[in-house]
Amino acid sequence: MSGIARITPVTNAVSTGTATSVFGSTSVLLTQTGSTQRTITVANTVSAASGGGQYGIPAGISSQATFILSNVTGSQIIVNKKPTDTITGHAEVSATGVANAGDA
Secondary structure (H helix, E strand, O other): OOOOOOOOEEEEEEEOOOOEOOOOOOEEEEEEOOOOOEEEEEEOOOOHHHOOOOEOOOOOOEOEEEEEEOOOOOOEEEEEOOOOOEEEOOOOEEEEEEOOOOOO
16 A cells, blocks of 8 residues: 555454455455465355355356455555455464544
């Protein structure tokens, strides 16, 4: 992120080394604490029809989406997800639930 991002944390930070819903947060700040590029997976744990996230095009093809988090220590990105969706990455990637814009 360029410049200073303003966020409002609403949960403690947790490791993404194992799948986590980050306390049911719908916006999650991911922070790279290591120096290796990491693949992050966001997956639904319940079907989209039951309130889980819908990943994949066309609808219904995939129950997860992946992206790469930079190998620069301190890199950050905010991911929007459904409360039951999980994020899995690596022990060197921390996740903190943050308020959606306008929530705080």
